[in-house]
Amino acid sequence: MAIRKITEYPETVLGKVGEAVTNFDEKLEKLCDEMFETMYDAEGVGLAAPQIGLSTRLFVMDCEGIKLIAANPEIIKKEGEQSSPEGCLSVGKVPAVVVRAERATLRAQDLKGEWFEREADGYAARCFQHETDHCDGKLFIDHLPKMRREMVVKRFKKEKKWN
C-alpha cells in the first residue's frame, strides 16, 4: 500500500465530472485501501478519487462511525438544512461555513458492485454530500458566495507559500 499525493485546488481533475466505476475487481480494492491510507494520513474523514488525481466516481469515508466505500455515488434524498464550517484536503482544510442538507441518503455501489443505500445526518450527511460533489467535479467552495470563495482561495494560497 502507498500513500498517494493529494491533488490540490486549482488542478483541473478536481473540476471534472468523474468516469463511472465499471470494474469491481482487486485493482479497485487496492485503490480503496490506498485511499483510506491517504485519508487517515491526512487526518481527513473522507477522500474522493479526484483528490488523488483520478477522474473516477469513487470515494471512501470514515466519519462518525460510518466507514464505507462508495462507487458511483448519488444523493437520492435530502432533508432539512445545516450550516457549519467545512474544509477539504484539496483546499488545505481552510474552513468556511457551507449550507448543506441536515439529513441525506446516499446510494452507491460497494466493492462487489452491489448497490446500497445509507442514511445519515449531521456531520456524516455533510460528508456524503461533500464527497459526492467531488465525484461530480464540484468543490465545497463552489457552494460559497463569490467573496467568501475568494477569501478561502486567498488563505489557501498564502498557507501554501508558508509551507
Ligand SMILES: [Zn+2]
Ligand atoms: Zn474535499
